[in-house]
Amino acid sequence: xxxxxxxxxxxxxxxxxxxxxxxxxxxxxxxxxxxxxxxxxxxxxxxxxxxxxxxxxxxxxxxxxxxxxxxxxxxxxxxxxxxxxxxxxxxxxxxxxxxxxxxxxxxxxxxxxxxxxxxxxxxxxxxxxxxxxxxxxxx
Amino acid sequence: xxxxxxxxxxxxxxxxxxxxxxxxxxxxxxxxxxxxxxxxxxxxxxxxxxxxxxxxxxxxxxxxxxxxxxxxxxxxxxxxxxxxxxxxxxxxxxxxxxxxxxxxxxxxxxxxxxxxxxxxxxxxxxxxxxxxxxxxxxx
DNA sequence: CCGCATCCACTATGATACTG
DNA sequence: CAGTATCATAGTGGATGCGG
Numbered sequence: 001x002x003x004x005x006x007x008x009x010x011x012x013x014x015x016x017x018x019x020x021x022x023x024x025x026x027x028x029x030x031x032x033x034x035x036x037x038x039x040x041x042x043x044x045x046x047x048x049x050x051x052x053x054x055x056x057x058x059x060x061x062x063x064x065x066x067x068x069x070x071x072x073x074x075x076x077x078x079x080x081x082x083x084x085x086x087x088x089x090x091x092x093x094x095x096x097x098x099x100x101x102x103x104x105x106x107x108x109x110x111x112x113x114x115x116x117x118x119x120x121x122x123x124x125x126x127x128x129x130x131x132x133x134x135x136x137x138x139x
Numbered sequence: 140x141x142x143x144x145x146x147x148x149x150x151x152x153x154x155x156x157x158x159x160x161x162x163x164x165x166x167x168x169x170x171x172x173x174x175x176x177x178x179x180x181x182x183x184x185x186x187x188x189x190x191x192x193x194x195x196x197x198x199x200x201x202x203x204x205x206x207x208x209x210x211x212x213x214x215x216x217x218x219x220x221x222x223x224x225x226x227x228x229x230x231x232x233x234x235x236x237x238x239x240x241x242x243x244x245x246x247x248x249x250x251x252x253x254x255x256x257x258x259x260x261x262x263x264x265x266x267x268x269x270x271x272x273x274x275x276x277x278x
Numbered sequence: 279c280c281g282c283a284t285c286c287a288c289t290a291t292g293a294t295a296c297t298g
Numbered sequence: 299c300a301g302t303a304t305c306a307t308a309g310t311g312g313a314t315g316c317g318g
Contacts (some may be wrong), residue, residue: 032261041180086271122171132225
C-alpha cells in the first residue's frame with residue numbers, strides 16, 4: 001500500500017520543493033507521528049508535559065523549580081512551542097506582580113496519556129534494551 | 140515528591156492511585172520514556188523503523204532509496220543506533236559484492252507497534268493540532 | 279556495494295544580563 | 299515574576315572522498 005505523506009522538512013536547499021512524498025508503508029501515515037515526535041522528542045517537552053500533568057496548573061517558576069536543570073530560556077521556548085500546538089494553555093493575569101499560569105489542555109492531557117502508555121511500554125522493554133546495549137558493544 | 144498519572148486519562152482520585160503509575164519526579168529526568176524518545180525522536184529513526192517494518196528485510200541502499208532525503212551517513216548512524224539498542228538486526232554476507240541486510244527484531248517490532256499506536260493518535264489529533272497552530276498566533 | 283572519516287553549516291541548548 | 303536579548307558552545311545533519 002502506498003501512502004502519501006506530508007514532508008515538512010525545512011531545508012534551505014531547493015530539494016525541499018518536493019513537499020509531498022509517496023512512501024510504501026503498511027497503511028500507516030508516517031508523518032503525523034514524525035511531526036508529533038519532533039515536538040515532544042526534544043530535551044524538555046516531555047518533562048514539561050509530565051510535570052504539568054502532575055498538577056492542576058503551575059506558574060512559570062513553579063514549573064522551573066520542578067524541572068531540574070532547565071534554564072529559563074528553554075522553559076520559555078518549550079512552553080511556547082507546546083502552547084503553539086495547543087497542548088498547553090497559558091493564562092496571563094495582568095496584575096502586579098505579574099502572574100502566568102500554565103495547564104494542560106484536553107489535547108495536552110490526551111498527549112499525556114500517550115506518553116504514559118509509551119512509558120509503560122518503555123519500562124517494560126527496558127531490560128531487553130539494556131541487555132541489547134551491553135551485548136552489542138556498539139556506541 | 141511523587142506524581143501519579145492515570146494510564147488512560149488524568150485523574151486525581153487517591154483511591155485509584157494504587158492502579159496508577161507512581162513516578163518520582165526526580166526520576167523523570169532519567170525516565171525510560173525520555174530515553175526511548177531520545178532514540179526514536181531524532182530525525183530519521185522513526186522513518187527507518189517504519190520502513191523496515193513494511194518489509195521483511197532490506198538492504199542498505201534499498202532502505203536509502205525508500206527514505207527520501209536521508210544521507211548515507213545518517214542512515215549508517217541511525218541503523219547503528221537502532222542495532223545498538225536491539226531494535227534492528229544487521230546481517231552481513233561476506234560475499235563479493237558485499238551485501239548487508241537489516242530487519243526488525245522482536246523488540247523492534249514491538250517498538251513498531253507503539254509507533255503505529257502513536258501514529259493513530261497523532262493522525263486522530265492532527266486536525267486539533269493544526270487548528271491550534273493556526274489559531275494560536277504564538278510562534 | 280557498504281559505510282566510515284573528514285570537513286562544514288545549522289540548530290538546539292545553556293549562561294548571563296537586562297526589561298516590563 | 300516572567301520573561302527577552304545576547305553571546306557561547308555542543309551536538310546533529312549534510313556533502314564528499316576514501317577504504318574494505
